[in-house]
Amino acid sequence: MSELQAGAPRPTAVSRREGRTLVGLVRYFLKLGSSGFGGPIALVGYMQRDLVEERRWFSEEEYRQGLALAQTMPGPLAAQLAMWFGFLQAGALGAAAVALPFVLPACLLVTVVAILYAQYQGLSVVHQIFLGVGPAVLAIIAIAAYKLAHSTNERDPLLWAIAVVVCAVTALARTEIVWLFIAAGIFGLLYYGGGLPDWRATGALSLSPSALLGAVKGFAWSASGSVGTMGLFFAKASAFTFGSGLAIVPFLHQGLVHEHHWLSEPQFVDAVAIGLISPGPVVIMATFAGYLVAGVAGALVATLAVFLPVYFFVILPGRFLRRHGEHARLVGFIKGATAAAAGAIAGAAIVIGEQVITAGASVAIAVAALALLLQPRIKVPEPALVAAAAAVGIIALR
Numbered sequence: 001m002s003e004l005q006a007g008a009p010r011p012t013a014v015s016r017r018e019g020r021t022l023v024g025l026v027r028y029f030l031k032l033g034s035s036g037f038g039g040p041i042a043l044v045g046y047m048q049r050d051l052v053e054e055r056r057w058f059s060e061e062e063y064r065q066g067l068a069l070a071q072t073m074p075g076p077l078a079a080q081l082a083m084w085f086g087f088l089q090a091g092a093l094g095a096a097a098v099a100l101p102f103v104l105p106a107c108l109l110v111t112v113v114a115i116l117y118a119q120y121q122g123l124s125v126v127h128q129i130f131l132g133v134g135p136a137v138l139a140i141i142a143i144a145a146y147k148l149a150h151s152t153n154e155r156d157p158l159l160w161a162i163a164v165v166v167c168a169v170t171a172l173a174r175t176e177i178v179w180l181f182i183a184a185g186i187f188g189l190l191y192y193g194g195g196l197p198d199w200r201a202t203g204a205l206s207l208s209p210s211a212l213l214g215a216v217k218g219f220a221w222s223a224s225g226s227v228g229t230m231g232l233f234f235a236k237a238s239a240f241t242f243g244s245g246l247a248i249v250p251f252l253h254q255g256l257v258h259e260h261h262w263l264s265e266p267q268f269v270d271a272v273a274i275g276l277i278s279p280g281p282v283v284i285m286a287t288f289a290g291y292l293v294a295g296v297a298g299a300l301v302a303t304l305a306v307f308l309p310v311y312f313f314v315i316l317p318g319r320f321l322r323r324h325g326e327h328a329r330l331v332g333f334i335k336g337a338t339a340a341a342a343g344a345i346a347g348a349a350i351v352i353g354e355q356v357i358t359a360g361a362s363v364a365i366a367v368a369a370l371a372l373l374l375q376p377r378i379k380v381p382e383p384a385l386v387a388a389a390a391a392v393g394i395i396a397l398r
Helices: 003-007 013-018 022-035 039-054 060-072 077-119 124-153 157-173 178-193 199-221 225-239 245-259 265-277 282-323 328-356 360-374 382-396
Strands: none
Touching (some): 022 077, 124 157, 157 178, 178 328
């Protein structure tokens, strides 16, 4: 039996009727990777809006399964969810086919920016753009977080309570805590699923993390010299960091600046800014940092190392999730975990707001962006909004 037949579910009647194909998914994620601004929270919101609500290529339940998987496994959130959709269409091959167009545009763009940055010893315009783009991105994130929470929790007060608690904890702790997702999932398993599962039936899933971590270590240590050390570092950052792509920032800061001294503090701040204002997943900042450490080879190794663990964390447990996806206990686990995920994303939005709302001008940009996105008459494309905010930053916020 082929990889597609064994590893992925058959398309539903709705998806066939709407014309979902692997080529169509590749085109969509190429566009999203080229023009999807706002970081992981906004990107998962775009996927829900475009693939579930508008195109109806995937069901709400399939989306929730992917979100629960992405939140409870290590690695960047948006990249995992993108690979999940590819996996649903064509198994392991589909996950890889979707990952490349999603990551490649931002990788090329950030590499070019890194070359200019290194050539001119820093780009002050990056900071100016960030001052303008940050508040606009916050407006995009706020809308995405609300829509996600509303669609996930619906009218269930218990799920809303889980989301509120996790939101508050995330905002206060200023980081996403994976144990909250797991605890919420276990609660959902018990409350909605009718009790504890037979753990012997889930043994295959428990093997996935150890198998992946072995692959990560083998990949990283196979290289040599500073590039090999850097590859190991970025692979560990991806494989051991839970939460959205923003959760990886403290890990990278500790390693890049304090442990290995590869980047200075200002360089790291600029790398984070580049990740936030560029399209695609925010962990593309690894490409920028990799170039500053070891040139083009460093950019390629860093990019591969940070996304490779994500791929395995999707396809290994993904098979189990699809095979037992209708089991009452698993459905209950997903309900609890996705409620926690919605809360964590809202909490992360609060933390981001504290970072980007720094003056009256920031408030004005955020309010204006929110008003434009919410007005029903004309649909304002997010890339156009981000471009306008960047122009304001360059012209007015020097």
